[in-house]
Amino acid sequence: MTDLRVILVGLGARSRVWRRVLANDPSSRIVGVVDTDAANLAAALAELPDAVGGRALEEVAERVDADAVILITPPGGREAQIAAACAARLAILAEKPLADTFAAAQAHTARAAAAGVPLSVGLNFRYMPVTRALKALFADDRLGQPEIGRFLYERWRDGRQARLNKYPLTMDQPMLWEQSIHHFDLMRFVYGREPVAIAARTWNPSWSMYAGDANVAALISFEGGLEVTYQGTWAANWDHLGFDWRSDCPGGIAVQRDMFGDLAYARRDDKTLTQVDLPHFETWIDDAAGLWAEFAAHLRGAGPLPCPATDHLNSLRMVEACIRAAATGQTITLNAPTVAAEPSGAALDTSNSSPTERMTQ
Ligand SMILES: NC(=O)c1ccc[n+]([C@@H]2O[C@H](COP(=O)([O-])OP(=O)(O)OC[C@H]3O[C@@H](n4cnc5c(N)ncnc54)[C@H](O)[C@@H]3O)[C@@H](O)[C@H]2O)c1
Structure with a gap:
């Protein structure tokens, strides 16, 4: 099976985990790295000399064929990253929280759905x-x-x-x-x-x-x-x-x-x-790898999208309810949960089409 080609956006602390997870996956490959910080970008390129590097996702996505992007940036201000991934038809795995406000997370989710781009959130603790x-x-x-x-x-x-x-x-x-x-x-x-x-x-x-x-x-x-x-x-x-x-x-x-x-x-x-007996596992790595395996399988047409953003919104609602409850001293009633409505049945197009032509679902 053709490798899944991945661009990493954000090359700070958490990216070390994703670099190891992808290095351990023989069917995935990091083809691009993005960071606004020149030192972090240079360090990643020294480790991944075959990858295309740049300061913005749209620039790197123009220069290299890819299937998916992992957003490992701070949660605030991801609008341009989501927009660039959608424009290039790259499936998105975004680190938690999807955004630093509920409204922004909702907007990212709607944008990805409108573009037909799968959007997962990095809830690795589910995989322990x-x-x-x-x-x-x-x-x-x-x-x-x-x-x-x-x-x-x-x-x-x-x-x-x-x-x-x-x-x-x-x-x-x-x-x-x-x-x-x-x-x-x-x-x-x-x-x-x-x-x-x-x-x-x-x-x-x-x-x-x-x-x-x-x-x-x-x-x-x-x-x-x-x-x-x-x-x-x-x-x-x-x-x-x-x-x-x-x-x-x-x-x-x-x-x-x-x-x-x-x-x-x-x-x-x-x-x-x-x-309760539990199997041995390597903390931070095996849990992220479990999520990655399901995400990659989904892109290949096997299995549902794991940790969809639509579901994540229901956890973010809890965060916002805590903030409102603390500010007002009131008990906050939560509305009916958001029902998962991610694009489903995504199948990876492993042809050599350009990033803008390619549909990941
Ligand atoms: N799932 C987990 O267990 C876990 C653990 C740690 C962090 N995280 C999440 O990972 C994300 C990143 O955290 P971190 O600890 O790596 O942060 P960090 O600050 O160490 O790294 C963020 C990197 O993103 C870069 N960056 C910032 N804005 C950018 C932009 N617009 N375009 C490109 N690059 C940009 C920064 O220069 C930096 O290198 C956060 O959402 C955080 O919550 C998740």
């Missing part, structure tokens, strides 16, 4: 074995459907570290847009239910290095009588990641005590928790 195993615990009768959830994420995130991106330091709501979005997506994915109402507070402790609020507390009501208390912070004042996601069900509890694993369950009268 622990996530799949937790979801499976609720799929049989062992525990039944959760009615109480408690999701705790406490991290001292030193945003000044060289290996980390810098733009969240000045975002309005960095915790919500950059981190809680993963957690909200996980809740919707694992529970298989949509939120119906959110009450929330966001704030910044005195020692936070972030300009915007690094702390979020929310009470999220899901359809079917599930209430989840959520506490997430990037300003926990101990440099030790705290993760604890417990779900109480009619038949007992499930608890995940590590972001990447440590899943267990118990029935009410059990003396100890029963550990």
Whole structure:
């Protein structure tokens, strides 16, 4: 099968993961790299000497035949990148969050749909074995459907570290847009239910290095009588990641005590928790690779588009509801979820047509 030809846009911290994932995939090839930062562009071209490099996607897409683009830029200001990908008929895998406002994410989604271009979002946490195993615990009768959830994420995130991106330091709501979005997506994915109402507070402790609020507390009501208390912070004042996601069900509890694993369950009268065996996996790489495999399969005409933007909008709605709830002190009622309406059945045209002639679906 012909290689899938990929352009990477944004060559910062997260691009290292995508470069490794694509290097490990014998049926994909990076043919173009784009960054507005000359040093990051030069470093990527030194690593990928056969790739075409440039400062803008439209310029690189003119110079090289490609099938897909991975957007690994900061979420704000992606309009030109989405427009260029649509104009060149490149399927898009955009890192989360799709945008830094709900309205912009909606506009990107509509633009891609109008152009017939598949648009996926990088929700790699869905592809961790622990996530799949937790979801499976609720799929049989062992525990039944959760009615109480408690999701705790406490991290001292030193945003000044060289290996980390810098733009969240000045975002309005960095915790919500950059981190809680993963957690909200996980809740919707694992529970298989949509939120119906959110009450929330966001704030910044005195020692936070972030300009915007690094702390979020929310009470999220899901359809079917599930209430989840959520506490997430990037300003926990101990440099030790705290993760604890417990779900109480009619038949007992499930608890995940590590972001990447440590899943267990118990029935009410059990003396100890029963550990769930999980396969070994390489964090950050295998999860992104799982998403990539499904995205690539879709472009080849096999399987649905993974993590479609239309679905992602429902998690972004939760972010915006938290912001509104915190600003107004009110409980925000959520409208009916967006139904996935991505272009489907995309088949990769492996001919040597020019980027502007090629349709990826
Ligand atoms: N899924 C995950 O687990 C995960 C983890 C980390 C980051 N991310 C996401 O990846 C994205 C990028 O994060 P990062 O940590 O790599 O940020 P970063 O700041 O380290 O890198 C962003 C790169 O994009 C470049 N850039 C900015 N504007 C551009 C433009 N208009 N055109 C071309 N290049 C441009 C910058 O020069 C920089 O090199 C964000 O959406 C972030 O939330 C996802």
